[in-house]
Amino acid sequence: MTLDRRNFLAGSAAATAAAVAAPAVLRAQGGAIRIGEINSYTAQPAFLIPYRNGWTLALEQINAKGGVLGRKIETIHRDDGGKPEDSVRHAGELVNAEKVDLLAGGFLSNVGLAISDFANQNKRLYVASEPLTDALVWARGNRYTFRLRPSTYMQVAMLVEEAAKLQTKTWACVAPNYEYGQSCVKWFKELLTKAKPDVSFVAEQFPALGKIDAGATVQALEAAKPQGIFNVTFAGDLINFVRQGNTRGLFEGREVVSVLTGEPEYLDPLGAEAPKGWIVTGYPHSDIKTPEHTAFYDAYKAKFNDYPRLGSVVGFDTMNSIAAALAKAGTTDNEKLIAAMRGLKFTSAFGPVEYRAIDHQSTLGAYVGRLDVKDGKGVMTGWSYRDGAKYLPSDDVVRTLRPATA
Amino acid sequence: MSGPVLEARGLAKAFGGVKAVDGVSFTVEAGRLLALIGPNGAGKTTCFNLLNGQLQPDAGSVFLGGRNITGLAPRMVWALGVGRTFQITATFSSMTVRENVQMALLSHHGKVWNLFSRAREAFVAKADALLEQVGMAAQAERACGILAYGDLKRVELAVALANAPKLLLMDEPTAGMSPSERIALMELTARIARERGIAVLFTEHDMDVVFAHADRIIVLDRGRLIADGSAEAVRANPDVQAVYLGSGSTFGGR
Amino acid sequence: MDLILIQTLNGLASASSLFLVASGLSIIFGVTRVVNFAHGSFYMLGAYIAWSLVSRFGSASALGFWGGVLLAALLVGLVGLLIEIALLRRIYQAPELFQLLATFGVVLMVQDVALASWGPQDLLGPRAPGLRSFVSIFGNRFPTYELFLIVLGPIVLGALWLLFNKTRWGTLVRAATLDREMVGALGVNQRLLFTSVFFLGSCLAGLGGALQLPREAVNLHMDLSIIAEAFVVVVVGGLGSVTGAYLAAVLIGVMHAFGILIFPKITLVLVFLIMAVVLIVRPHGLMGRKPSLVQQGATMREPLLSPATREIKLLGAAALAVLAIAPLLLGNYGVSLLTELVILTLFAASLHFMMGPGGLASFGHAAYFGLGAYGAALAAKWLAAPMAAGLLFAPFLAGLAGVVFGWFCVRLSGVYLAMLTLAFAQIAWSVAFQWVELTGGDNGILGVWPAPWAAGKTTYYYLALVLCTALVLALRVAIFSPFGYALRAGRDSPVRAEAIGLNVTRINWLAFIIAAIAAGIAGGLYAYFKGSVFPTYMAISKSVDALLMVLLGGVQTVSGPIVGAFAFAWLQDWLVRGIAEYWRLVLGSAIVVLVLAFPQGLVGTALRWRGRSQDDDVPAEAVR
Structure with a gap:
């Protein structure tokens, strides 16, 4: 059994029932603190069902302790189906009809940006959980938006550190053809060239997201005879790419550096075919024994009878960071909340994290290690936690990246 | 009146090596009815399609009132004064009987590109007059999609008359009608043609209709014209008899 | 040189996969004129059902694998049959394209049914027994399963050709493709013909999905990712022409394989570019015929x-x-x-x-x-x-x-x-x-x-x-x-x-x-x-x-x-x-x-x- 869907459904049914039960006006005053959470549930269920479980776990833990500021917290979830225009409609509904105190969520980068722009326009705090695009806190950053997950830049920077240690001189890149894939490749080339000026990039493949023609793509990379490969594909594309690459021997004798591949969401479906030796960012869930993580891990397992995915961590940490901000601000007033969020320190499942005042990016990190196969399953070995704070550009650079008004 | 209204000179058309129409020449005069007959597959409909521009001939030419109209698109041919009815009726089923005629009138008067006026209120009197002529006035408000076949043929005639044509091309105008309806429609056509001096070319498989109304008859067989003359002359023509006997059918094609 | 050969083979393998799905769609459209949006859902169901069956039967044995694949195709055919009888049959008389609305409803339902039945996580199917490995072509390793697919496409094409040209049923289907009314007039049981065509088309979609098991992850996006391309293949080939569909699939598959060598980002739009060019040059597709004036x-x-x-x-x-x-x-x-x-x-x-x-x-x-x-x-x-x-x-x-x-x-x-x-x-x-x-x-x-x-x-x-x-x-x-x-x-x-x-x-x-x-x-x-x-x-x-x-x-x-x-x-x-x-x-x-x-x-x-x-x-x- 992969996921306990019954629990998931029961949880959401309860949330829905709660949302329907009392008139909005009554709830707004003195009742529960309301969070509007928007995500692409039907479009990205593999990541987001565990995410919501993690969220629910944190929510219940907080409320079991009496909530924050003496009030319970309540979440109203909305499904944007992967369409930014729908996320904006939900944001409007959550703020105007449901009278939520703040907004959270987002998986796809463009959905995150759409909500972020809405938040800026409507002066409402938005805690983006997952969207990876650098633009969210830099080029298009604004006063009202904070982001939890390590961004594209940070994840790539962690991998470049490892890639620079290798003897590999010629690289080929493969990435899904959209902003995330393109900026991963852009950063990888830029940062690696800076670290090792003698590297060269001999091939690039940009298959359409979700539609990789894996055989032809593998062959095209093979033809360039690179010494190393930088992979950004994930989910179904990754599986197809790995299977064709394994059969055709693309990875033999080559170093592969790969973003997100160590996350259980993407690693577990590969089973015994998980590509050994790849250097990846990810989440070695059963091996992390820090007190924060063990507490989270055990509670999650007890509640859902399943191990957490990375999405679970993101959901759990997002909710907890919001609670911490509320506690610090002592109010739901959004301007005061923002002041509290800037520089907010809280404890994540991965340890202490801070929302940087300078660009509203959290310092949550990721685990970097090599893939191996154990008992027919892909695992990360030789991993270590990379604190996000160390993989961000200097403050001077960040200031040039972010609008002065934000 | 000088010269024929329609003149076909050496028309030819082949489909994949099969000569559907092969060197056909004839003329039609104003106020006269010319019947084009022949057995199934003789090339009658192809011939019609060459005349009104639906098809391009491989060779030969078509003159309308002395003007060469070969190769012009159907809508150009229409604009020069040629009305047409089809073997399988073609009316606008989403419109009423009157609207069908109004549509033709709007086109004739160059009002098609008007986006703001009400089409229903245009040329009502003229449309009704045309419908009156073909005996369809009582059904002006009915949808064309639900009319009986014979009535549709009459609507087609009214539509074909809307641009005050010099020439009417009627492909089996009475197909699917009862014998009495056939006689009535062709009498009507003949009367209108004579009153207005319209030249009419029609195909027909009912020989009673042909012999009763045609001023002249031409006979087509495997794309070639084998006879041209009065009813008596054609009836007596041994080639024509052979064609119809040889085809196994009585004096009538498709 | 060897790259050209290998990429051609890659293109042909993709073409076969695409053809299997598109052929079913083409047959269904040719006869019933239904723009079947749910065809991609049948393809996805084929993959999921095959995954479950093969997991149960055991993928190590040839019987377990191929039996599972074929049974999945049949089951999907039955699903199609059911949908035709319960839903589409009742709305053949509706205005043109109205059936599209109905099949879209089916798409939505299948998405949630699949999520509830198989969960959100991508599933990796087993490799095919006997076809797990590769052959060496000019020093390049080429998966044997892809070779099998390359051969399978023409075989299915041939089988369909025989079916349509050598059986009475096939003759009726071809006649119905050209003129629906005529077949009705001939006294043929049109309902049965439509239902059987829908069954066959759905089976082909299911088979196409099931055969992806050794090649692609089974996931919840399969339906919509294939449907547009399948329609493109059908239209580029010429509506109702199965041979045309094969040619179109080959054209698209091979162009794809070479396109990414020259301009990697072209995959986003290549199939649609090909379709636009083909339709502008040939308004009725590669093998389609212009409908007669009578029609x-x-x-x-x-x-x-x-x-x-x-x-x-x-x-x-x-x-x-x-x-x-x-x-x-x-x-x-x-x-x-x-x-x-x-x-x-x-x-x-x-x-x-x-x-x-x-x-x-x-x-x-x-x-x-x-x-x-x-x-x-x-x-x-x-x-x-x-x-x-x-x-x-x-x-x-x-x-x-x-x-x-x-x-x-x-x-x-x-x-x-x-x-x-x-x-x-x-x-x-x-x-x-x-x-x-x-x-x-x-x-x-x-x-x-x-x-x-x-x-x-x-x-x-x-x-x-x-x-x-x-x-x-x-x-x-x-x-x-x-x-x-x-x-x-x-x-x-x-x-x-x-x-x-x-x-x-x-x-x-x-x-x-x-x-x-x-x-x-x-x-x-x-x-x-x-x-x-x-x-x-x-x-x-x-x-x-x-x-x-x-x-x-x-x-x-x-x-x-x-x-x-x-x-x-x-x-x-x-x-x-x-x-x-x-x-x-x-x-x-x-x-x-x-x-x-x-x-x-x-x-x-x-x-x-x-x-x-x-x-x-x-x-x-x-x-x-």
């Missing part, structure tokens, strides 16, 4: 369209009055939702203008909506244009695209036309997606907020209401104008229309442009309403939304798109918010129920009921 004349009889009666006008005025006072009764969100509904109504009405009176169905109408939105957003971003200028630039950009794309499209007809509009829409979409410097790519353009005077939610609502109402009414006036009549004339009988002097192509072109401009205005309003613009505004799903709204309301009526837009968008919003979980299952079921209850669309069927109760002669056919 053209004998298409569906369109019902009478008359202007609104007094009653309907009063009803419309009352509805408008309600919309006008709505902000007094509704909260902020209610007003926002209404704004969206009003804008979508204009979008639907603009599609209806070409699709209803013009008979020009478009699968890519979102292109003009999206270009309108981008017109406004680009004007705001690059020219710092005020809102009024942005709202003028929106229809300009959309109209310009309408002029260019329309010129090509109106030379085609039927599904070919619809697919060419789709190709152009995808090309426009890929430009917005790829031209990051100008459009911001998939991250879109932010900060497109209305002018200060219109920034209030209620003010903006009234602005949208006034503009949209005026334009919807203008479209209505145009439908009953001489031009609208000429447009309908060209749809009802192109031959007759030409014979009374109408330039049908040019009339259709203008209708296309008008529809594009109206959609562009809707898009411009939408951009300022949302505050941001993304390529999703031109995505296939937006085009499909417009189609669904028009079909749901009733394509043969004038008020249909208005009612359809409100019904569809409101229903969706209500379900997404109210149910949260499995809303797609409920929405899909609701669509299926509505389709069965209102086989002429909501307005069409309602008017039919009314007509029947009043007068048995004329109004039964009269649809307002």
